[in-house]
Amino acid sequence: MTDTKDQSKAQKKAEKQTKQAKQTTVPVVGGKKTDDIIGITVKKSENFSQWYQEVVLKAELIEYYTEISGFFIMRPATMYIWNTIRKWFQERIEAMGVEETSFPMFLSQKSLEKEKAHVEGFAPELAWVTKAGEKDLDVPVAVRPTSEAVMYPYYAKWIRSHRDLPFRLNQWNSVVRWEAKQTTPFLRAREFLWQEGHTAHLTEEQAAKEVLEILELYAGIYEQLLAVPVVRGRKTEAEKFAGGYYTTTVEGYIPSNGRGIQGATSHCLGQNFSKMFDITVEDPNEKGKHLYVWQNSWGLSTRVIGVMVMIHGDDKGLVLPPRIAKIQSILIPVGLTAKMTAEEKEAHLKKLDEILDILKKAGVRAESDLRDGYTPAWKFNDWELKGVPLRIEFGPKDAAKDVVSYARRDTGEKGTIPIAELTTKVPEMLETIQQDMYNRAEKAFREHRLQITNWDEVVPALDAKNLVIIPHCLVPECEEQIKEMTKGRSDESPDTPEGQKAPSMGMKSLCIPFEQPEGIVKGETKCLNPQCSRFAEAWCMFGRSY
């Protein structure tokens, strides 16, 4: 059924549990009251990876594609979030002058091989089409893992003059990287949705400016839409994009296991690809002289959604920031007892409908849950599981006082709002929820980025779920050594997918933060690695990571 044997037991177990859960969460057909929703069965703090798998499945963000391992189905709840991000980003890059394109999904070996480091970086994960119908292809083609080698032969054709620069294209598609590693919904999948921008510039300065503009948009998606704080920085040589010049990145942090996670990357490719693909223009300042263009590429994937889930979710399930929630507020009728007459019930539901209308007119993405055969408590659980930011309850007692009752998903805080104030209070509260979610996550990240100048403190800091910022020489061999030196067994080590304690992974460099602390004196401050004799070049953020 699957092509590799690394589909973990945990994944299979989660699938089985989900199937069981599915069967029990569906109430008896025919209108019988039931409260038997099966929510998340493990605590986030106790078994983080199983918790995560249950949340993304039960909140109906994804479904495992059991036909082929390592693939996931993006369900409507995911697509809503992705489309919100897409629209936000698309508007902004359009304003910058980036145009949309769509290149084929297949790549020839010949194009791929033009940039040596690039092909070496991606070759192990390429999916090869070797047959069409019953017929073997004369030359196999690979599914794109990224499109530099697909697109740049045409950049050579289309860019004819410096007046064509900057030349900027973006495409929204999916790419395939046949990972041998354990896959995880959103974070590491063999196919994922993303956007990939590919641009060409006359000068390094112009390219560099765009690299940072795009990085700032990526940071905006995390911070402004997903309420997720990130650290902006530059990747070390060891971690940069295969074939690129330098890579900038936004790096996130998962408090539950103390791991860092790469958020999105904006690369300056320099002239490496333009030299290989012969993308030149005539120097505007010197007739007859040809210049290789400066290129960038930048991508952001559905991974962002996984990071958001990991940071904000809790033991009841998903917690969505209001700005990306399809349903921001769910309106649930309560207290409709058997004693009430049909007319009384009808009048109450009519009032509830008016409230829904008020909320919608105030620009709130509100829905009401009038499903028969479910108790209010069941509905509460169901919408909590799905992460709706604000629950509004409306019962006869509320009606008598011209108020609604509310419960915030993020804090559980409850209270009432006068109906007359809904138009202002609900949008305000949604904005407060958004800000509070960001602030909590930002505090957690800030408190777990430790600036360390004593090597002996590094592993204990990692075990206490921190990232560390250390003076470092930025040399790849030293990073490799540090990774080995920080491996080891520890009681505090992060959970493995099986939920067992296992040897903790070594730390790797996440980025050289743009915001550099004081304290490094060039040619004087030592690299923190005690086995390294080089001087430190910068403060570098290291951590265990995804």
Place this chain on the structure above:
Amino acid sequence: MTDTKDQSKAQKKAEKQTKQAKQTTVPVVGGKKTDDIIGITVKKSENFSQWYQEVVLKAELIEYYTEISGFFIMRPATMYIWNTIRKWFQERIEAMGVEETSFPMFLSQKSLEKEKAHVEGFAPELAWVTKAGEKDLDVPVAVRPTSEAVMYPYYAKWIRSHRDLPFRLNQWNSVVRWEAKQTTPFLRAREFLWQEGHTAHLTEEQAAKEVLEILELYAGIYEQLLAVPVVRGRKTEAEKFAGGYYTTTVEGYIPSNGRGIQGATSHCLGQNFSKMFDITVEDPNEKGKHLYVWQNSWGLSTRVIGVMVMIHGDDKGLVLPPRIAKIQSILIPVGLTAKMTAEEKEAHLKKLDEILDILKKAGVRAESDLRDGYTPAWKFNDWELKGVPLRIEFGPKDAAKDVVSYARRDTGEKGTIPIAELTTKVPEMLETIQQDMYNRAEKAFREHRLQITNWDEVVPALDAKNLVIIPHCLVPECEEQIKEMTKGRSDESPDTPEGQKAPSMGMKSLCIPFEQPEGIVKGETKCLNPQCSRFAEAWCMFGRSY
């Protein structure tokens, strides 16, 4: 370089010509005046297929993907049109309750084989991934040619109760069908962009209603956005979707060669797939009884853009209907002579900028072309080639009279508009252009759909670039016979891709139009095929076709 050997000489020739054309259309760098634009080198009426290939290339809609034959690059001009269609359609299906999803691009052999007719229909065109990195896959996977077999195993899981119905998902993606036939940009490609909707219903009636609602949206895309008339109808058994119950279609017509072209199809799958994939719900009217759901699938692809190009384009290039034109009106300064002072020129361009502003504020997608080093005549040609619906010229003489001069792309009509009336006249004129384009195409289609009751008139009608509507028995064998009987050499036969006269193709059934003429008496009127002894069931539209 390519995997098959059917890349035609014509295609290679067109590529070569395009490369040459590219080199000559780029004016000399350094600001020298030049008029040497190379437009379309053949007349639409003389060599239609070469004309088409030149238009889509030179108007920068597509680029041939020379790395792998049968694939095309969609350039920004195409993506603007596709995104306009996408937005229009997405809004309407969202209002119907269709949600967005994204399934993996790969398919297991096992799923595919569940529906026999379906797998037989698609197997010859499947692209098989057999290798990942250096490693052979244990079980090869195919790239989706369509997603019924990808999605329906999950429909069986997700649809648990009749209360989950209607269940409706849509996805925007690309699919791969490794065509052995000659490929043509937009019309037949080995990978194409589309949307595919997949829905499930409790009853046949509910499914049938949706089939037609979607078909009407497809007709709307052609008629309202692309100014392309279509005939709505049902496919015969011989031409329906592999594995489906029945297929409805919108059919278009290409006046230049008299061919029909399938526009988009909306299928009722009946219960064929639900039986194979075991998608059932409990009968709401009878406890314990299980019903197989009724399913639909429906898709519209980038083919629509090719149809639009073929119908509206002319010897100068592309002609875009205003509603899907990224630039609806291009504003070009004229009459700036060497005698004018720098101040005079500056004042004139300032005025031109004000006009641009007026147009934009009136909701017109307007741009100005202030490029140095190009004559107005060169610019006129360039924007005509690219199909911009309305050109506005502004020179000192216009300024003196407080008017602008205009030229309609569709008719070449010229005139002036007082600046004071731009706000109303330009939007009106764009709307007129849209309507006129539709009306002309509608007239051409109407006049070339001949209702015929004499077999001997059929082939001459086809040779005179008509489609025919004939009484037909609707039996597949009879259709096959008709196809053979109508093959033959003719001076009037459509051009082949090589631009040579060749044996004309036989006609096939396009659809059974919903609007049926009078005249068929059941059990009395004979099928028009003289070799067929059956009675006619309906008027059926036949034609040579894409």
